[in-house]
Amino acid sequence: MRRMIKILGGIVLVLLLAGGALLLAIRNNGPAVLDAVDRIAGGKRDVVLVEKARYGDAAKQKVRVYRQGKAGEPIPVFLFVHGGSWRWGDPDDYGFVARAMAPEGYLVVLAAYRLGESGRYPAMLEDTAAAIAWTRANAARLGGDPDRIVLAGHSAxxxxxxxxxxxxxxxxxxxxxxxxxxxxxxLAGPYDFFPFDSDSTKASFGSVGAGAESQPVNHSRAGAPPMLLVHGEEDTLVKPRNTRALAAALEAKGAKVETLFYPDADHNAPLIWLAAPWRDRRDVAARISRFAREATAVSVPVQAGKP
Structure with missing residues (x-):
């Protein structure tokens, strides 16, 4: 019996160490590792890449479009923009986001933007807007509804x-x-970080004359689209005060905003929780899907003479 307990204890210890090493690898090496883990742990979920395209001449001005099954009635569009401190990142490493959202009934678009020197403010915003425009122009052809788009992004x-x-x-x-x-x-976004004091913000904003107008918190307005802002309380890279500040500013204007704060989460946790095997253990993917479903719901007009 003691021998059996020792063996079981050893197996548990190995699994714990392996799990810890895996999480460390994901946090250090990023989305590509996470994407590989998701494919192994969760499978393809019948989600397929249906389009690879560019919306500009630069190599990073590209989109990847995913869908589950064949195109039928137009479905809502979920457009995701990667993070990486405006210095690195590639949508080809974020297939796990598509495998999280496409089975929920969305045409998923993963969008890139120019990085580093060529991506300085306001280039990253110009590219994001251009990617959205490309998506709206091509959504119907790919099975999506061009007038029901939900935008999403992590960090930058x-x-x-x-x-x-x-x-x-x-x-x-x-x-x-x-x-x-x-x-x-x-997800874990910086919305109130002026004056610029980090290496990434100085590199992307500090030398191009950007000021307070570059901050989302300063553009809160009553007509803003509904927002779901997710943040980990243990995020030391992008402090959760960013989400609190933006949520407060939106609420003050009468805009619709929902916040989710996780006490045990760091900067990358909300992103990691979109991938298998963590997807079913945390509620982030489910909460995002519910928010997007409610935001894109089609109102059915009441016909004359009908209750």
Whole structure:
């Protein structure tokens, strides 16, 4: 019996160490590792890549479109923009986001944007708006509804989607009607970080004359699309006060905003929890899906003479 207990204890210890090493690898090496783990642990979930396209001449001006099954009735669009401190990131490493959301009934678009020197403010916003415009122009062809788009992003990507949704000029420049953006999901996003004091913000904003107008918190307005803002309380890279500040500013204007704070979560946790095997253990994916479903619900008009 003692021998059996020792063996079982050893197995448990190995599994715990392996699990810890896996999480460390994900946190250190990022989305590509997470994507591989998701494919192994969760499978493809019948989600397929249906389009690879570019919306500009630069290598990073690209989108990847995923769907579950064949195109039928137009479904809502979930457009996700990656993070990476505006210095790195590639939508090809974020297939796990598509495998989380496409089975919930969305056409999923993973969008990139110029990075580093060529992606300095306001280029990342111009590119995000251009990716949204491409999506709206091509959604119907790929099975999506161009007037039911939910934007989402993690970290720097959350900044991008929130800023273009709140400051009307970016989408207007691309001919995208505000009404087509039905909701916005921000995961661990920086929304109130001026004056710039980190290496990433100085590199992306500090030398191009950007000031307070570059901050989402300063563009809160009553007509903003509904927002779901998710943050980990243990996030030391992008402090949760960013989400609190933006939520308070939106609420003060009468805009619709929902927040989710997780006491045991760091900066990458909300993103990690979108992938298998963590997807079913945490409620982030379910909460995002519920928010997006409510935001894109089609109102059925009441016919004359009908109750």
């Amino acid at each position: 990507g959350a900044y991008n989607v929130v800023q273009v949704a709140l400051e009307p000029k970016w989408l207007a420049a691309r001919g995208v009607p505000e009404a087509s953006i039905r909701g916005v999901v921000g």
